[in-house]
Amino acid sequence: MEEHGNWCLIESDPGVFTELISNMGVQGIQVEELWSLDTDFSELGTVYGIIFLFKWEANQSSNSSDSQRNNLSNNDLPEDLIFMKQIVNNACATQAILSILLNNNEINLGPELDNFKDFIKSLTPELRGMVLSNSETIRSVHNSFARQALIINESVSSNESEDLFHFVSYIPFNNSVYKLDGLQHGPIRINDIPESHTKNSGKARELEWSEVAIENIKQVINNFKDKEIRFNLMAITKDRRIGYNTRIDQIKNDLKLLQKKLESLKLGEDDTESIEKNINILISEKNELQNQINYQNEKLHSYSIENARRKHNFVPMIKMLAEALAKSGNLENAIKKARKS
Structure with a gap:
């Protein structure tokens, strides 16, 4: 297997995620970017889950309070909650999306993901991750959003360190809020939804579970102690139309x-x-x-x-334009204008 298991990096963007979900055959879903931790979730309609992107550091898992919560026995976890271990680094965006879609029975998954869910539900988290990493259909949809590399810089050392970012999901499940992080050993129960809200309307419960999730996200952000500002938050919702x-x-x-x-x-x-x-x-x-x-x-x-x-690959067009400018003697002037702007 080649590095990263032939899964590309994709951009954390609501338009990318919305079309990716649609291309996997799922209907009636859209993704909304959340610009503030104080977002009014009541304006988003039905929210199925939250996706959080943050900088990953090697010592996070062992030092986080989540790891202590992670020591739940198998008997404490719902049998029908689908958790997948992350096998391929670059697949974590799609894995975070699937962690939400596969754990909500109200969502119309379509034939492809219905079959995928039926196949993995009786497997271990490790085997589920392996099945995902080897799914040609899902990987093909994921890789269709690969960013086009305009220039390949061969002078950059392959050992040069780059910041790594990681996606995790938050979902309501059986009156509790769970964090699904493929790098952990299993699902993490963040907190129960208070009983006063579990008896309320669906809208009240929706608001309450999102508050529980946001509180945990705030803790993660605070752990960086102002050393990091690059975070991204998105909600998977029912198509608002x-x-x-x-x-x-x-x-x-x-x-x-x-x-x-x-x-x-x-x-x-x-x-x-x-x-x-x-x-x-x-x-x-x-x-x-x-x-x-x-x-x-x-x-x-x-x-x-x-x-x-x-x-779209714009490289051939750019190359032809540069060649045309060079032949006409206008390339140098174009470069100077570009540098000034």
Whole structure:
């Protein structure tokens, strides 16, 4: 096997992750970048899990409080929670994504990941990691987002150290919050969701579990003691257009009922003004929801364009342009202008 098991590094970006998930056959999912630890999760709709990217250091695992939590016996862990050991370093982005997707039965995984989940669920974490690293389909989708190398610098020593970054996932599972880190021995139970919230609505529980996860993420960040500022946080959510369209359908039905009621009333009756006011409120909400759908469509379209640019190899075009400028005698001037800008 070649170094890194033929898995490339991919960019930590919501557009990349959203299209990667879609290309694996999963439907109704999008990825949102979280710009603040104080993000209002209620605005994100249904959140299935959180992905956290941070700088990895060799002594982190042994010194972290997570490692102490990690000493849970197998009897303390849910049997149906799917945890995979990380076998290939560069696969950790896709592994973090899969750790969320495979542990939520509400998600439509599609035939490829359904088969993958069925195959690995009875295996050990180490064997699950091996199956993932050798999955041609998943690896092909992952590698389709490889960053194009414009210039290969052969003068850089292969021994030169580079910062390593690592992805981990946070998920709600059986009224607890778990951290799934493929470099650990098993799943880490961060904390239980308080009983007062487990009896509440799904929305209340969603907000509570995300608060538990964010608190742990803050601890990880604080462990760096201001020596590191490069972190990235993303949430895997239900496609927000689904919720918007569902609400629009409800509004359409409500408008029909109100219109029928309005038509049955005589002109000037007391209820007329109230019904007309409700109709206007619903129409205003419907228009706002449609604006939100349009915004999401534009955002996903921009993701598609950016991903196409990421995948395209611009080297031949740049080479031909440089050659044309050289032949016309304009290359030197172009270089000077570029340096000034």
